[in-house]
Amino acid sequence: MTYVVVENCIKCKYMDCVEVCPVDCFYEGDNMLAIHPDECIDCGVCEPECPAEAIKPDSEPGLDKWLKLNADMAKSWPNITIKRDAPADAKEFDGKPGKFEAYFTDKPGEGD
Template sequence: MTYVVTENCIKCKYMDCVEVCPVDCFYEGENMLVIHPDECIDCGVCEPECPAEAIKPDTEPGLEQWLKINADLAKSWPNITQKKDAPADAKSFDGQPGKYDKYFSANPGEGD
């Protein structure tokens, strides 16, 4: 099992999860984070920390697309181990449907 970052992280990117991860398995994109599935130890401490509720265990149904996105992008995005400020407009995007099609960017973030 692993945890997976899902659509609601897009344009929210709160990063509370990064601060608590004991193995630093988060990777930063331009407007969301992903979890490297081979590095995640399934401890689950990140899930309740996410204000956007975007982190889910991979045992939940319907996450196949997000498992692939997390695995693929973690290979090319920079590692992030320190919390940064969320975007100023993050709350306005929290819970919006269809964020992947509207806003997703495969561009890497800055990392640490």
């Protein structure tokens, strides 16, 4: 099992999860994070830390698309281990439907 970052992270990109991850398995895109599935140790400490509830165990049904996206993006995005502030407009996008189609980009973030 691994944990997966899902759609609600897009344009919210809270980084509370990054701060608590004991194995630094988060990778930063321009407007969301991803978890490297081979590095995640399934400890689960990140899931309750996400204010957007955008981290799920891969055992939940319907997450195949997100598991693949996390695995693919973790290969090209930089590692992130230090929490930074969320975007100023993050709360406006929290829970907004259709974020993947409207806002997802595979552009990498800054990383550490």
